[in-house]
Amino acid sequence: MTDDAATTRAADRRWFRRPATVAAVCVVGLGLWAGIAVFGGDDREIRMEVTSTSGEVEAINWRGPDDNNKTHEVSDSGEPIETPWSERIEVASERGVIVLTALAPLGATATCRLLVGDKVLAEESGRPIASCMVTPQRAFPAS
Known part of the structure; x- marks a missing residue:
């Protein structure tokens, strides 16, 4: 050597x-x-979905724990929102709640869903209001 x-x-x-x-x-x-x-690694994404029997909703609002539960309005123009609608959000917080609410036109039914991947965590239908929620703990359980 x-x-x-x-x-x-x-x-x-x-x-x-x-x-x-x-x-x-x-x-x-x-x-x-x-x-x-x-x-749960880097993937902490929740998909929010809204559908309606009329093909549109009057309003969609959502809030999450990462921005002090600020309410986000999908459209503030007063015009109906076409459905199906979906949006993805990243959730960093371990506490709090993610809430999705949809308002269908008179006589229609709205449905909201919160998903991680293809797994439905919360789903609610209502006439005219549908609201669903999930906690980050339920959405991203510790492995």
């Missing part, structure tokens, strides 16, 4: 002998594992 090879092998083993280095590597690895287990 050459002096360069022996020096390289000794240097490769030296980092492992330092308890602080080993501890840091373990903590980083554990942190990554815990982040994936608790938060």
Whole structure:
């Protein structure tokens, strides 16, 4: 064995002998594992859907925990919104609630759904109002 090879092998083993280095590597690895287990990885997307027997709704509102439960109005023009309608939102918060509400025209029925992937978490139909909600804990359970 050459002096360069022996020096390289000794240097490769030296980092492992330092308890602080080993501890840091373990903590980083554990942190990554815990982040994936608790938060379900990077994919924390909820799909919101609204349908109506008339093909339109008068209003769609939704709110989520990531922006202090601010109400988002899909259209503020006063014009009907064509259905089916859908939108995707990312949810970072672990607490709170995601709420979706739709108002159908008189005589029609509205249906709202909250989904993660193809899994329906909440679905409600109403005449003229449909409202459904889900918590982030239910949407993204810890693995």
